Amino acid sequence: xxxxxxxxxxxxxxxxxxxxxxxxxxxxVPVLGxxxxxxxxxPLALYSARYSRGPSLTVTGAGVILSLLIAGPGGLILALxxxxxxxxxxxxxxxxxxxxxxxxxxxLAVLITGVLQYAAAALLMNMNIIAELTGQMREMxxxxxxxxxxxGQKPPEYDEMVSDALLQVQTLIPSAFIFVSYVTAFxxxxxxxxxxxxxxxxxxKFPPFRDMKLPAVLLIYYVIILIASLVGEFEPGSTGYLxxxxxxxxxxxxxxxxxxxxxxxxxxxxxxxxxxLVFAVFLAPLLFPIIxxxxxxxxxxxxxxxxxGSKGK
Numbered sequence: 001x002x003x004x005x006x007x008x009x010x011x012x013x014x015x016x017x018x019x020x021x022x023x024x025x026x027x028x029v030p031v032l033g034x035x036x037x038x039x040x041x042x043p044l045a046l047y048s049a050r051y052s053r054g055p056s057l058t059v060t061g062a063g064v065i066l067s068l069l070i071a072g073p074g075g076l077i078l079a080l081x082x083x084x085x086x087x088x089x090x091x092x093x094x095x096x097x098x099x100x101x102x103x104x105x106x107x108l109a110v111l112i113t114g115v116l117q118y119a120a121a122a123l124l125m126n127m128n129i130i131a132e133l134t135g136q137m138r139e140m141x142x143x144x145x146x147x148x149x150x151x152g153q154k155p156p157e158y159d160e161m162v163s164d165a166l167l168q169v170q171t172l173i174p175s176a177f178i179f180v181s182y183v184t185a186f187x188x189x190x191x192x193x194x195x196x197x198x199x200x201x202x203x204x205k206f207p208p209f210r211d212m213k214l215p216a217v218l219l220i221y222y223v224i225i226l227i228a229s230l231v232g233e234f235e236p237g238s239t240g241y242l243x244x245x246x247x248x249x250x251x252x253x254x255x256x257x258x259x260x261x262x263x264x265x266x267x268x269x270x271x272x273x274x275x276x277l278v279f280a281v282f283l284a285p286l287l288f289p290i291i292x293x294x295x296x297x298x299x300x301x302x303x304x305x306x307x308x309g310s311k312g313k
Contacts, residue, residue: 008051012059015043019063019086020070023078027071038191040078041086045192048090049201060087077117084109085188093196099189099204107185111178130173134166141165167236175246179253210268212261214254219300222251252288258295260284265304 022040026033044063048056060083067079085106092102122128141162148154155161193203225247234241260281267277284291297303 015047016059016062018043020066023067023075024071027074038188040082042192044086045090048087049093081113093203099206107182110184111181171242171245175249210264214258214299216299252292255292255295259291262294262298
């Protein structure tokens with residue numbers, strides 16, 4: 001029992017120190033930080049995959065505090081972004097959760113910590129990153145407009161086009177937050193899981209992309225959003241407009257992925273070569289509406305079952 005406790009404390013101290021080291025390298029050496037940033041959650045994931053939540057939370061907290069002491073406020077920001085992800089990955093592995101569950105939980109952790117840090121920066125340091133970004137875009141468009149005006153090529157509707165573009169950017173920022181959070185989580189898992197497997201930790205795998213099946217309830221949500229957009233007559237910039245536009249974009253993106261999964265399924269079922277799928281993936285964004293429609297049909301009518309002659313699947 002004593003040896004187990006000593007081993008747990010020693011391993012915890014090592015993982016907290018390694019977490020702090022990776023955080024410090026990422027903060028102080030930006031060139032290496034491009035690579036090390038994805039490995040910051042690894043020590044906490046390894047520890048949480050081996051030990052229960054109590055000790056894991058203690059080691060996670062120790063890593064965050066050490067990062068603050070070694071790398072200052074910048075290190076604290078990095079630690080707070082990565083520590084929850086490492087804990088969630090390791091805890092999910094230890095409790096036998098699926099890779100999809102770990103991916104969704106990790107993406108949600110990245111999203112929540114990112115939003116909280118953005119809110120803290122806005123409240124405590126009076127720093128609004130979104131406002132600064134849109135301000136820079138407005139200046140860029142203004143300079144481009146002046147240049148076109150001097151050349152006599154400025155369209156009459158240029159200012160209105162710029163206002164509409166900036167409104168779209170501001171409206172879709174919540175969706176951008178969500179997409180970036182889950183892309184970050186996906187890349188992190190894609191890097192960490194092979195490393196954890198090499199180090200002797202059994203980690204789950206994603207099922208093949210071609211077997212992806214989104215829940216049919218998404219179609220109900222989509223119909224509700226469509227009706228709301230047609231009946232509501234929301235003013236651009238209003239809360240209702242923001243909700244409808246972001247929900248529409250997220251759902252259509254999910255339907256697009258479902259349609260792409262269907263194409264992968266059909267190519268695999270028909271024994272087509274792999275390069276054809278790669279070509280389809282590159283071509284897919286150009287056919288976004290059509291592939292999204294395929295995804296809707298696949299979700300609602302089990303299109304794969306009709307094609308393969310197994311409607312019950």
